Each structure stands twice: as C-alpha cells, then as structure tokens.
Amino acid sequence: MATHDNEMTREGYEALQKELDHLVTVTRKENAERLKEAISYGDISENSEYDAAKDAQAETEERITTIEAMLRTAKIADEDETPDEGVIATGRTVTLHDLIYDEEVTYKIVGNTEADPFNGKLSNASAVGQHLLGARAGDVLEFPVIDGTAKYKVLDVRK
Structure with missing residues (x-):
C-alpha cells in the first residue's frame, strides 16, 4: 500500500x-x-x-x-478509502507481537510529521511502518531493518 x-x-x-x-x-x-x-x-x-x-x-x-x-x-488519511477495517493503514492503531523480543507493542500509524515512536505513533514512511501497511490481523511479517531483521505477528487492527 x-x-x-x-x-x-x-x-x-x-x-x-x-x-x-x-x-x-x-x-x-x-x-x-x-x-x-x-x-x-x-x-x-x-x-x-x-x-x-x-x-x-x-x-x-x-x-x-x-x-x-x-x-x-x-x-x-481517509478511513473510508480503506474498505476493510482489518487492514493496516494510516490512522489505524495496530497491536503487534514482536517475535524477536517476545513482547507486545501497540502503535498508531501516522504521517511523517506526526511520528513519535516513544509515544506509540509510528510513521507510515518509516522502515517498519512501510512494511506494516496493508497487512491484516494474523499476518506474520519479516523484513530487514538497520540492526538486523524485524519479525512481527499482527494481533489487532482498529480505527
């Protein structure tokens, strides 16, 4: 996406x-x-x-x-443009299970100007944000990041 x-x-x-x-x-x-x-x-x-x-x-x-x-x-970001509520998109809140560190994290996917990862706001243009876009609950995502590999299971996607 x-x-x-x-x-x-x-x-x-x-x-x-x-x-x-x-x-x-x-x-x-x-x-x-x-x-x-x-x-x-x-x-x-x-x-x-x-x-x-x-x-x-x-x-x-x-x-x-x-x-x-x-x-x-x-x-x-228009919620109406994303037909399926379960798809990760800008404006949605996503709960992930980090399979590398065995911890649960929750982020709101936001635009670049709003990003504040320490306060749960992840940019849609960041390395992780880009890979999350379009994923759904249940998906397992694995992708390279600066310090190795990230691996997440999408637990929940909500408005």
Whole structure:
C-alpha cells in the first residue's frame, strides 16, 4: 500500500493548524514586542537582546512557512478509502507481537510529521511502518531493518 508524501491523520492536521494559529496570533506579537523592547535599549550593533529577538523572529517565520507548506500539501488519511477495517493503514492503531523480543507493542500509524515512536505513533514512511501497511490481523511479517531483521505477528487492527 503506497503512501502519499504528506499523508497525515486528521488529528495531526488539526494539531499543525492549531500550532500555526498560535504562531501567527501569539508568537509573532511576542516577537515584535521583544524586538521593539530590544531596539529601545539603543545601539543595536552590540545589543544581544536585539540579536536574540531577531533570531526568535526568524525561527518563528521559518516554522510558519514550513507548517503552511505542510498543510497546503497535506493529504488527510481517509478511513473510508480503506474498505476493510482489518487492514493496516494510516490512522489505524495496530497491536503487534514482536517475535524477536517476545513482547507486545501497540502503535498508531501516522504521517511523517506526526511520528513519535516513544509515544506509540509510528510513521507510515518509516522502515517498519512501510512494511506494516496493508497487512491484516494474523499476518506474520519479516523484513530487514538497520540492526538486523524485524519479525512481527499482527494481533489487532482498529480505527
């Protein structure tokens, strides 16, 4: 099952939109105030507050541009496009039995921008995520990973 370059869950899209709104309505104003205050200190050529305020402003603008591009090109994973509820797809939660380490793990398959494996969010474009897409409960998957071989039995797939 192929993924769209910028596929993400509805929750991921909404989180980015919320971050963008905050950056535009709150952080930009805070940066402008910091810059204004730093300028009031006088000579800006040797003003560390001014330099820090300019850096913060540049970082904010870069993040705004990045998020706008991600949202503009985003494809929200549509549950209706995957006909079978039991198929692993972006937006689904999957429980696996790791046959190498004999442990059970649960991940939500998400887009690249949402990935956070330590908190149970696995990218659909990661080495493991790509191999899971399209599998069903009961399937046993074995594939190469950076440090050897991964082997999983799919126990459950749910929305």
